Amino acid sequence: MGARVRKLVSAVVLFGATAGGVAWFLTKPEPWPAAHWEGLGEPDLANGERVFWAGGCTSCHAAPKTEGDARLVLSGGLPLKSPFGTFHVPNISPDESAGIGSWTLAEFGTAMTRGAGRNGEHLYPSFPYGSYARLTSKDVNDLWGFLKTLPKSTNVAPPHDLRFPYNIRLVLGGWKLLFFTDKPRVTVDTGNPKLARGQYLVEGPGHCGECHTPRNTLGGFEADRWLAGAPNPEGEGRIPNITPGSKSIGAWSESDIVTYLETGFTPDFDSVGGSMVEVQKNLARLPAGDREAIAAYLKAVPARE
Known part of the structure; x- marks a missing residue:
């Protein structure tokens, strides 16, 4: 009986490990290959600014209640309350430590359009990468170039404060599998x-x-x-x-x-x-x-x- 129980336990463990491996394969972050960002040339800063305002970056990433040029300091910190807990918007200024100044174009583009951080982690969709996934590589490159011209901030935003199980980033892989897409949302006459x-x-x-x-x-x-x-x-x-x-x-x-x-x-x-x-x-x-x-x-x- 002992041998049979050990075999059963081993089989269950093996099944669990296999199922877990399959689940991870299906839901793991999928960054773009480095070649995706090659050959784009120097950013068009005027177009980058156009994308910046279309994307409303200041609305979330500027410090609350700032006005004028201070709106261009993307220091983060804004709390976003939701049924899942409170998200805190990060610093995306060009500061090398507190912001994203040390990131590469590939890391920035993967975060914007794939919802994956520079360390390979899933990002929460409070950052609207589900929409930014539609951005062209050129627009991402131009936006990245424009962001690097903005003032630096040393502000470090607090970590997210989320309820279980939403505080487990692995869960986001399943969410992406269900809902993440870069396809059009409705059909319109794209010949126009x-x-x-x-x-x-x-x-x-x-x-x-x-x-x-x-x-x-x-x-x-x-x-x-x-x-x-x-x-x-x-x-x-x-x-x-x-x-x-x-x-x-x-x-x-x-x-x-x-x-x-x-x-x-x-x-x-x-x-x-x-x-x-x-x-x-x-x-x-x-x-x-x-x-x-x-x-x-x-x-x-x-x-x-």
């Missing part, structure tokens, strides 16, 4: 350059779906309700539906949307409020053609009630 640009901006650097799309209990997008509105991640009220099926915004014309993104005023002469204030200020810095592209895409997505 304006629509294609709008889709890229909204689904990629603009990461609009991160707030405007509802999520399931595991934090993944409800794919069939893209941009249909969702609970406010900051805890109060709701983020509105911005599809053509919205009872309010759905009636706006493309020019209404463009004016709102540029000035912050609605067709009814109301003004932007809440967390959208920061977003609107960032988008107002983009070329007019980009705001027009965003508006065209928002009018073309499937209507959701």
